[in-house]
Amino acid sequence: MTDNCPNCPQQHVEPVAAVERRDQVSHLYRCPACGVTWSTNRDLRAYGEAA
Known part of the structure; x- marks a missing residue:
């Protein structure tokens, strides 16, 4: 799952x-x-990935 940087415009950070x-x-x-x-x-569970 990637995320976007909270400090700059960088997206899809691993x-x-x-x-x-x-x-x-x-x-x-x-x-x-x-x-x-x-x-x-x-x-x-919110992402439908719970075992």
Whole structure:
């Protein structure tokens, strides 16, 4: 799953790390354009990906 940078116009940034726990996934991102880092926490059920 990609994300858009919250600091610059860069789109489709690939995660540099991911951790799945039950119905949740956490991704860590680093923008290749500006270098900002951020993380997301998503409920996989909302994306139809829960096991």
